[in-house]
Amino acid sequence: MSEFPKAFKWGGAIAANQVEGSHDQDGKGPSISDVVKRVRPEDRRSMKLPFPSHDEIQEALLDTNHAEYPKRRGIDFYNRYKEDLALFKELGFDVLRISISWPRIFPQGDEMEPNEAGLQFYEDLFEEMHKQGIEPVVTLSHYETPIHLVLEYGGWKNRELVAFFERYSRTVMARFKDHVAYWITFNEINSMFMSPYIGAALTPDDAPEATRQQDIYQAAHHQFLANAAAVKAKKELIPEGQIGCMVIGMINYPSSPHPEDVRQAMEDQRRTYFFTDVMARGHYPAYSRRWFEEAGAAPEMEPGDEAFLAEHPVDYIALSYYMSAVSARPETEGEKAAGNLMSGLKNPYLEASDWGWQIDPSGLRTLVNQMYDRYEKPLFIVENGLGAFDEVEEDGTIQDPYRVDYLREHLQQLKAAAADGVDLIGYTAWGPIDLISFSTSEMSKRYGFIYVDQDDDGNGSLERRRKDSFYWYQKVIETNGEHLDRS
Ligand code: BGP
Numbered sequence: 001m002s003e004f005p006k007a008f009k010w011g012g013a014i015a016a017n018q019v020e021g022s023h024d025q026d027g028k029g030p031s032i033s034d035v036v037k038r039v040r041p042e043d044r045r046s047m048k049l050p051f052p053s054h055d056e057i058q059e060a061l062l063d064t065n066h067a068e069y070p071k072r073r074g075i076d077f078y079n080r081y082k083e084d085l086a087l088f089k090e091l092g093f094d095v096l097r098i099s100i101s102w103p104r105i106f107p108q109g110d111e112m113e114p115n116e117a118g119l120q121f122y123e124d125l126f127e128e129m130h131k132q133g134i135e136p137v138v139t140l141s142h143y144e145t146p147i148h149l150v151l152e153y154g155g156w157k158n159r160e161l162v163a164f165f166e167r168y169s170r171t172v173m174a175r176f177k178d179h180v181a182y183w184i185t186f187n188e189i190n191s192m193f194m195s196p197y198i199g200a201a202l203t204p205d206d207a208p209e210a211t212r213q214q215d216i217y218q219a220a221h222h223q224f225l226a227n228a229a230a231v232k233a234k235k236e237l238i239p240e241g242q243i244g245c246m247v248i249g250m251i252n253y254p255s256s257p258h259p260e261d262v263r264q265a266m267e268d269q270r271r272t273y274f275f276t277d278v279m280a281r282g283h284y285p286a287y288s289r290r291w292f293e294e295a296g297a298a299p300e301m302e303p304g305d306e307a308f309l310a311e312h313p314v315d316y317i318a319l320s321y322y323m324s325a326v327s328a329r330p331e332t333e334g335e336k337a338a339g340n341l342m343s344g345l346k347n348p349y350l351e352a353s354d355w356g357w358q359i360d361p362s363g364l365r366t367l368v369n370q371m372y373d374r375y376e377k378p379l380f381i382v383e384n385g386l387g388a389f390d391e392v393e394e395d396g397t398i399q400d401p402y403r404v405d406y407l408r409e410h411l412q413q414l415k416a417a418a419a420d421g422v423d424l425i426g427y428t429a430w431g432p433i434d435l436i437s438f439s440t441s442e443m444s445k446r447y448g449f450i451y452v453d454q455d456d457d458g459n460g461s462l463e464r465r466r467k468d469s470f471y472w473y474q475k476v477i478e479t480n481g482e483h484l485d486r487s
Helices: 054-062 077-091 116-131 147-151 160-176 189-193 196-200 209-237 259-281 286-295 305-311 361-375 401-420 468-478
Strands: 009-013 095-099 135-141 182-186 242-248 252-254 316-320 325-327 379-383 424-430 450-452 464-466
Touching (some): 009 077, 009 379, 054 147, 077 116, 077 464, 095 424, 116 135, 116 160, 135 160, 160 209, 189 196, 189 242, 189 259, 196 209, 209 259, 252 259, 259 361, 316 361, 361 379, 401 424, 401 468
Parallel strands (some): 095 135, 182 242, 252 325, 316 379, 379 424
16 A cells, blocks of 8 residues: 655645735835736636736836735735644644745845844744744745846846845855755746746846847756755755755646657656756756757856756755646647646646646656656655635635545545655645735635635735634644545
């Protein structure tokens, strides 16, 4: 019978920009997420992620109608984290994945000295986690590049950001070396291919479409260097710790056995592997040279860059997993599936969530097997979950069997992957407490085991309530995943 490894880490994952709120408290500067407007319900499946120009960012910075920018308010984790951690402890969490908001520490991003109030907030948070027996897993950059670095430096296409990121990473590692052993550099680094703003802090301002690809490759190269610099810093400052990269875990199926569909699926799969290839193996893969040639765009490198990447590969690979995608030859017609960043054609064999994301538990097993075959490094599933509408019943309960079904089916497949021999560090369910959606900034897209009383306009008491899935996940953790039945 398959089982999870004894030391398997169970928990949940949240991100500063989606939970903290208090966006301008204690010296925090604005981040790229603070200026992103909410998406209206009629556009929730459109995948039109906002891609603001400098003028639009300036306008947003002056706009004090905060209702339009839900990430500024989050779920008030900044003030309520003690209560929330107590609930996570009750769930039995071994770990909680959080992110540090870069502009809380360096409000503009380019300062020489950090903001002490920001550091103090995270120190208090880590101490409280320690008291509750929950180990932090910390992402350094979860869609939180300081906006000043966009407006003044042009985002990640500018090499100066590598040094700024290194300073930030070294600052927090030096300060929290006794609190944090597990680090992650960039959340979903491959997101820059689909959303250059979210992933690489690029706006359309300085780059007409023709040179955009150049900027994206350049930004990717700079984030690879920043990733390697953080790996080096971790080795020096926290030798016992572990540091990983993180990607949107996507598996691309061919739409048919037609050899050209199969080849297209391989090409699409490489849009994810490109990033892990560089950060886990330490060098640019051979196929990327052809990409650069075809696009007439290649990252500019300085002497020593490639040696630096080779010297500092990551210890493990973290991934989110929500769905799979179907790839087909370019001329193929077919209905598109939805997603927040990546998607493909509709898969007739899969059901979809209320937001149109295709649900594919079995794809998780296949994907982690493929990734383990390719890299032979431990894998950490740091996001997985179902965004759904929840109803509070008259008696105050929240019955969410759909969430339990989604999670248990994915965990069954993950357990099977462990039996396949894949080295798995752990599993952190996305949004264990309802939070602001990354893509649409809605509150009504809920992932949590814990309900938060707040609507899309920001009305509500913010009271926290246990959903039915809370008791289910508690049992899963208690039995190290042996219990994966419905009830
Ligand atoms: C990932 C992001 C998260 C997150 C999750 C769910 O892409 O890393 O920040 O929110 O997706 O997406 P959404 O909130 O759009 O439903």
